[in-house]
Amino acid sequence: MMQKQLLCCRVNGEERQFAVAPNRLLLDALREDLELTGTKRGCDDSSCGCCAVLIDGVPMLSCATLAVSCEGAEVTTVEGLGAAGALDPTQEGWVECAGAQCGFCTPGFLITTVALLRRNPNPSLDEIRDALSSNLCRCTGYMQIYESVKYAVEKHQKSTPVPAGTAAAR
């Protein structure tokens, strides 16, 4: 077994220090070491997007990221979306428009959508399709996911812009 090393990073706004083996995937570190099981494993070849998290605001696949590479980074998982006590508009959209059926792909879609709306607060349908093509959903046929995103866009436009999932938002 490889010698573990100490990893210091911020996860969902909190300082975390824990020991991980150099070959440990961020996905396993999140799910098993930090018990943040919201991030899912749906495949073994980085094709489904269920494990997406934000690393310093950029959506990344945690199944293709070594945990040790997150030294000093800000990691946001689905559990860290939204401000304290309030849902992110994206999450609200997924509830109201039935973006989630079985819900297994939902965390990855939420992460991808939050990142999309930060860089493009008013995306067209084509831009939504393009951004979400990194994630697979087997239940919805995507139509209610587009509705969920549109709900979040409208909600974003109405509310005070608080960047979701950042330390400032907690």
Added chain:
Amino acid sequence: MSAADHNTATIGKPMPMTDARTKILGLGKYADDLHVPGMLTGRILHSPHAHARIVSIDTSRAAALPGVQAIATGQDAPTPYGILPIGHDECVFAVDKVRYVGDNVAAVAATSAEIAEQALDLIRVEYEPLQPWVDPEESMKAESDWIHGSRPHNIEKEYHHSFGDPEAGFCKADFVTERRYFAGEVNHAAMEPHSTLAIWEPDDRLMVYSSTQVPYYLHRTISEVCAMPMNRIRVIKPLIGSGFGGKSEVIPIEIAASVLAKKTKRPVKITYTREEVFYAHRGRPRTIVDLKMGITHGGKITAVQARVVQDGGAYCGFGPVTVLYSGALIGAIYDVPAVRFDGYRVLTNKPACGAMRGHGTVNVRFAFESMMDELAQKASLDPADVRRTNLLKAPCVTVNGLRVTSYGLPECIEKVVDRSDWSKKKGKLPRGKGIGIACSHYVSGAANPIIRSNMPHTTVNIKVDRDAAVTVYSGASDIGQGSDTMQVQIVAEVLGVRPERVKLISADTELTPIDLGSYSSRVTFMVGNACIDAAKKIREQIFAAVAKKFGCSPSELVSADETIYKRDDTRMRVTFDEAVVMAIEFHGALVSQGSYAPPEDARGGKFKGAGVGPSPSYSYGAQVAEVTVDPETGHVRVDNITAAHDCGKALNPLAVEGQVIGSVYMGFGQAMQEEMVWNGARLMNPSLLEYRIPTTLENPQIECMIVESNDPEGPFGAKEAGEGSLAATIPAIANAIYDAIGVRLDTVPFSREAVLEGLRKNAGVTPKAKAREGNGSARAVNAAPCSNNGESQK
């Protein structure tokens, strides 16, 4: 309860899923999210051979590896099992021989996944390879080396049915066509890989959390294989990352984890890799359909004949049911006077097929609806008109004895025709653009249970105590389709309370009464009716107490808006909380039990195989697809699909739309890009990278229109919504491709090569590339001379 009873408060209104919040917060627990102290990790050793005798297994080196807690092989659990009573042919670990690449040979429980995997490498298995059977038509001819000794010539089951007078029907026809169709094998590809956590309890009980659609059948099977009484086993279904049928049989890890937990007396969790999901499989079989159909000049179908061969894989699974469904629903959507069906479920050395969304009906419906389009063209009729011409006159009984109680297909056809501007587009679009129509249907639950009995198919209990909370205990398995929400809505509606007051405890064999599971689209119809039954019994108890206080008859009372009041004097009212206290004083704590079993006259005929197909009610759907075909590359883009679905009554339109669109999406995937590709007996694409389910980029715009035919026996008139639409998508696309370029495609998925081949043929050019099997095999003729002019038909 009919829809006309009163204006509904929650029924028929879009309602977000009751479990949506826990899912979007990332807090919901799926099986692989569970972790308990002392938990071991299990891994499975799979066979590298398609068909081989096991000569010896040496586990000694693996057992010596530090951290390995137990190794299990066939000797540890030799009791065969299977979802059907007639198909107990698989053991959790192969006992004498392996039957497909990926078959289960042994399992290890260790203190970490890494150690478990190292241990698998240390297990030595000596095999003696046997002749593998990979092609079903070759397999059927096998004289030796049969996959199961008890199944001569590798035929799992064959059925031969004839209804009406098919010979006379074909004689009556003005146009007859015959064609061979192929459909490739597809997998459910549910996003959650299967996972099971089995916990051995200190009092020698077993608790199993598993990603299952059928907790009750799992409960039974663990009991049989682990030789423990059911009352010492508890099965709990946590959140499920969807199933589509892939979790509707007992899957090897569920037994493997149980066996290892019993052996180690510790918790053992096993989660499949995505590759293992493809070996566990149970998907839609590769199917060969030889179809013949006759119609009159006016477009009326006179007879249909189908020979169906399903490449079932190495074990029985749901196989006989799958092949029976492929026949039973041929003659049940339209008024077909005569049907002949020959169905073969064939064993091959590949992962076992099973139930997948639209179970058994999808590939035959593709053939049927494609051929209708072809015959319409030969008769110079509008394909939509041909479908109108052949409608059933419900209520009725179909030629094969299926009872039709409600029938929204006519309205579905009109809706999609109107919405798509069909009459302006069909045959009138520029070359390369096309439009196609097709219909489909499905059962709202099987009228006969898998294990025949007269017991209810589902039971629901309700408890209301002094806190006035309404707790529903139901065995039904929500796998993402929203059945928990449906039950909450129904109970709230009947009791006249807000849905927030209703708490559902579901799918835990220790707490909830038995429900047969989430398969055959049975839950809304059956569990919904049981919920109405149970809630009405609670309401009766409450009304009795309130009526006593008001000095009136219970029949004068109404429950709505969280109050109970007199219908003709609304000043006489009490809140629901007050009424519950009154009733408790009157009765003691309120409890009730509701159940459902399909009526006797819905259970079908008496012939061999008659048990599959009958349902208390059927859903119907019609779809129009529009495509753009590039004649240079053969690329087909599906631009949009308009789907109308008769779900009886949309209890929750938000959920119904999600189910219908999801079905269309899955049909689109099968039509255009999904296929399990084999090199002999080896699966070449067991991953989501290479087994390509559609992303947002390929997926067409899909619009869902709901049709409500108000079934007389459905809960508030409801029928199924989760499967029936899938089957129409594939032929709607095929027919649109024909409209675009004049090429009939008979092999699913529709490939660019087949499109180009068809275009070359049409242009009269000798094809350079050999077409995929079956292409262009149609034989369409005017009806052959016939001594019998069909008088016998009358």
